Amino acid sequence: MVINHSSLLLLFFFSTLFIIPINSQLLSSIIHCSDTSGDRNTYIIHVETANATKFLAREARERYYRSFLQPLSSSGEQLMLYSYMHAINGFAARLTEAEVKTMMKMKGFVHAQKDQEYNLHTTHSPDFLGLQQDHCFWKESNYGKGVIIGVLDTGVMPNHQSFTGEDMPLPPAKWKGICDFDIPVCNNKLVGARGFLRGCRNSPVDDNGHGMHTASIAAGNFVANASVLGQAKGNASGIAPKAHLAIYKVCYKHCHGSDILAAIDQAISDGVDVLSISIGGRPDPFYDDHMAIGALAAVEKGLFVSSSAGNMGPKESSVENNAPWMLTVGASTMDRSIRVTIKLGNGEEINGESAYQPDNFPFTMLPLIFPGEKGVVRAKTCSDGSLDGINVRGKIVLCETGGGVNNSIEKGMVVKNAGGIAMILMNQGKQMLTVKARAHVLPAAQISYGDALRIKKYMKASPVATAGILFKGTVYGTPVSPSIASFSGRGPSVINNGVMKPDIVGPGLNILAAWPSPADCGAMPTFNMLSGTSMAAPHLAGVAALLKASHPDWSPAMIKSAIMTTADELRRDGKPISDETGNSTNYFATGAGHVNPSKANDPGLVYDIDIDDYISYLCGLGYSDRQVSAVARRYIECLSRKAITAEELNYPTFTVSVASESQKTVTRTVKNVGENNAVYTVQVDAPEGVKVDVYPEKIEFSEINQTVVYDVYFTAGDTSDRIGSVSEGQLRWVSGKHVVKSAITVSFV
Numbered sequence: 001m002v003i004n005h006s007s008l009l010l011l012f013f014f015s016t017l018f019i020i021p022i023n024s025q026l027l028s029s030i031i032h033c034s035d036t037s038g039d040r041n042t043y044i045i046h047v048e049t050a051n052a053t054k055f056l057a058r059e060a061r062e063r064y065y066r067s068f069l070q071p072l073s074s075s076g077e078q079l080m081l082y083s084y085m086h087a088i089n090g091f092a093a094r095l096t097e098a099e100v101k102t103m104m105k106m107k108g109f110v111h112a113q114k115d116q117e118y119n120l121h122t123t124h125s126p127d128f129l130g131l132q133q134d135h136c137f138w139k140e141s142n143y144g145k146g147v148i149i150g151v152l153d154t155g156v157m158p159n160h161q162s163f164t165g166e167d168m169p170l171p172p173a174k175w176k177g178i179c180d181f182d183i184p185v186c187n188n189k190l191v192g193a194r195g196f197l198r199g200c201r202n203s204p205v206d207d208n209g210h211g212m213h214t215a216s217i218a219a220g221n222f223v224a225n226a227s228v229l230g231q232a233k234g235n236a237s238g239i240a241p242k243a244h245l246a247i248y249k250v251c252y253k254h255c256h257g258s259d260i261l262a263a264i265d266q267a268i269s270d271g272v273d274v275l276s277i278s279i280g281g282r283p284d285p286f287y288d289d290h291m292a293i294g295a296l297a298a299v300e301k302g303l304f305v306s307s308s309a310g311n312m313g314p315k316e317s318s319v320e321n322n323a324p325w326m327l328t329v330g331a332s333t334m335d336r337s338i339r340v341t342i343k344l345g346n347g348e349e350i351n352g353e354s355a356y357q358p359d360n361f362p363f364t365m366l367p368l369i370f371p372g373e374k375g376v377v378r379a380k381t382c383s384d385g386s387l388d389g390i391n392v393r394g395k396i397v398l399c400e401t402g403g404g405v406n407n408s409i410e411k412g413m414v415v416k417n418a419g420g421i422a423m424i425l426m427n428q429g430k431q432m433l434t435v436k437a438r439a440h441v442l443p444a445a446q447i448s449y450g451d452a453l454r455i456k457k458y459m460k461a462s463p464v465a466t467a468g469i470l471f472k473g474t475v476y477g478t479p480v481s482p483s484i485a486s487f488s489g490r491g492p493s494v495i496n497n498g499v500m501k502p503d504i505v506g507p508g509l510n511i512l513a514a515w516p517s518p519a520d521c522g523a524m525p526t527f528n529m530l531s532g533t534s535m536a537a538p539h540l541a542g543v544a545a546l547l548k549a550s551h552p553d554w555s556p557a558m559i560k561s562a563i564m565t566t567a568d569e570l571r572r573d574g575k576p577i578s579d580e581t582g583n584s585t586n587y588f589a590t591g592a593g594h595v596n597p598s599k600a601n602d603p604g605l606v607y608d609i610d611i612d613d614y615i616s617y618l619c620g621l622g623y624s625d626r627q628v629s630a631v632a633r634r635y636i637e638c639l640s641r642k643a644i645t646a647e648e649l650n651y652p653t654f655t656v657s658v659a660s661e662s663q664k665t666v667t668r669t670v671k672n673v674g675e676n677n678a679v680y681t682v683q684v685d686a687p688e689g690v691k692v693d694v695y696p697e698k699i700e701f702s703e704i705n706q707t708v709v710y711d712v713y714f715t716a717g718d719t720s721d722r723i724g725s726v727s728e729g730q731l732r733w734v735s736g737k738h739v740v741k742s743a744i745t746v747s748f749v
């Protein structure tokens with residue numbers, strides 16, 4: 001593959017501004033709609049199912065929904081944006097606050113919520129996950145053949161080699177979706193594409209890059225000689241390379257809940273099997289969380305939903321997408337580094353990363369300068385104009401990440417325009433060890449916070465500080481992987497009242513995947529490296545697709561359980577998974593651990609959850625009947641059913657709270673999916689400060705799909721000195737072949 005480095009550098013710079021040139025022939029026609037007239041806003045309206053309406057057809061359902069709008073629009077103005085069939089019982093419409101209050105008095109009204117905005121949150125990652133070509137699990141699952149993955153994101157550029165239909169089978173007969181481009185570009189890989197923008201048909205073309213990046217991670221084709229600026233070269237592929245892709249563009253300048261609901265609604269109708277959603281927002285109660293509501297509808301129809309944990313870590317309780325029916329995925333590192341070594345004047349060497357590795361940059365000791373040494377924030381972060389009046393010409397310039405003004409590419413432009421010859425990008429405290437391999441516009445290296453402190457210490461001790469930079473290319477086998485990326489959202493959840501989140505972690509740092517080609521690259525497929533939990537979620541969507549292909553009778557909860565109870569807890573060097581500081585971490589960062597696809601294919605036992613249990617859990621959260629009904633999409637009277645707490649949900653992990661001198665009993669049900677005549681014995685690492693007993697201590701199965709119930713007794717002594725603290729442990733069911741692990745988190749109250 002011939003790479004035009006200058007073109008790609010421009011691509012990386014402009015992509016940060018969302019100005020990527022695209023092939024205009026691929027643009028589908030756009031219907032422009034306006035929902036900004038007067039003082040109207042978009043509201044999502046939940047209504048009861050009408051007894052007299054069977055809703056066998058979309059037209060009948062829409063007529064019923066419009067009956068709520070007819071008294072509000074004497075002028076005949078079009079108010080409705082979406083009429084939902086599956087995601088909710090209800091619709092999205094443009095309404096004033098007064099009109100919503102009027103609607104609240106109508107018979108059949110359940111709940112109204114103003115539309116909200118959501119945010120967008122790989123040559124080596126399949127190999128890192130143990131999925132080498134012709135690997136047993138990949139072969140057993142037929143590489144995801146016959147499974148349809150729906151991706152809700154910023155769309156797709158269909159002419160990329162990752163999405164060609166060569167050697168792909170026809171989609172399954174159940175597929176009912178369409179390809180909404182003006183020219184016929186869909187195929188047996190890319191089986192469908194639609195755009196959703198405020199109730200209107202719109203182009204599904206990706207003018208951002210994020211969508212095709214996530215789609216190719218989940219199910220991109222094998223593409224030989226993929227690289228970014230010549231680095232990380234290898235055969236790129238998605239986790240489920242033979243799965244089909246259905247693209248639902250829901251993010252244009254913004255991502256709106258009404259559009260997300262419409263896409264989920266359509267995906268259910270189209271026949272999608274797995275949803276990959278790398279989008280999140282503020283943690284609202286579930287009755288106001290449009291994505292959580294739509295996801296529950298999808299799970300009830302048998303779809304598996306993989307979602308991103310958010311990028312606000314390492315802040316505590318920063319995890320997003322907290323619903324227990326979704327898989328919530330945090331981001332981890334891989335064992336690949338795009339290595340740059342900085343040699344200081346005192347002989348110390350520091351390793352950093354950069355995707356831009358110039359061949360002709362000489363190793364020379366150059367003057368080293370930190371414009372922000374006097375504490376001026378703009379100079380620290382090399383913001384626009386901050387280097388005016390500072391002599392950086394011919395020097396290596398130190399810049400800190402962040403600042404909220406410009407990104408790392410733009411910082412490099414500031415340094416380059418001021419005459420700097422190279423840049424060292426230093427992580428600030430919260431980012432610690434997580435280092436991103438970016439494509440810079442000048443020779444550069446990003447380094448960890450700890451290494452930044454080493455450089456600053458050297459500069460203080462040296463009257464004339466110097467440094468040289470060595471570009472070493474792609475290095476594999478980093479022993480401290482996987483570790484948790486600093487930005488990965490952390491628990492505990494502030495919404496779900498005790499379900500452990502995130503559920504799992506997967507690769508999310510420096511992930512190479514498909515990217516729109518610049519106009520001057522012709523048909524050459526290009527790739528980019530991005531980092532975020534946005535990249536982790538499609539990895540798990542791909543794993544779910546493989547498991548779906550291998551075990552078509554497994555429910556979404558069973559697939560989720562298999563992924564969680566077989567997760568890895570150790571790094572490649574045999575030590576516990578570490579966080580961004582290099583220290584061992586906790587379940588609020590790792591969830592059950594790091595995904596191991598091959599082990600997930602044969603978990604031995606699984607924890608299944610019936611949809612009705614989620615409804616009982618919602619009642620246990622203390623929601624009103626109307627609020628629960630909005631999430632459940634049918635009338636629910638909580639007094640007529642047994643409400644359960646999060647602790648009682650048949651989840652693959654245990655999160656309990658105990659008071660001093662108390663005992664709590666939690667019941668779980670496991671299903672045998674291993675072999676006949678299996679016997680498991682329990683092993684417990686009790687959290688410090690609590691005694692854990694399990695009854696029975698041995699469980700036996702005589703056949704596949706047989707279930708067994710067991711109880712776990714948590715007994716606390718005098719824990720008054722532990723109030724407000726958290727302790728961790730683990731429960732394991734062990735047979736001769738399987739180890740089924742469940743994380744335990746105990747909060748002392």
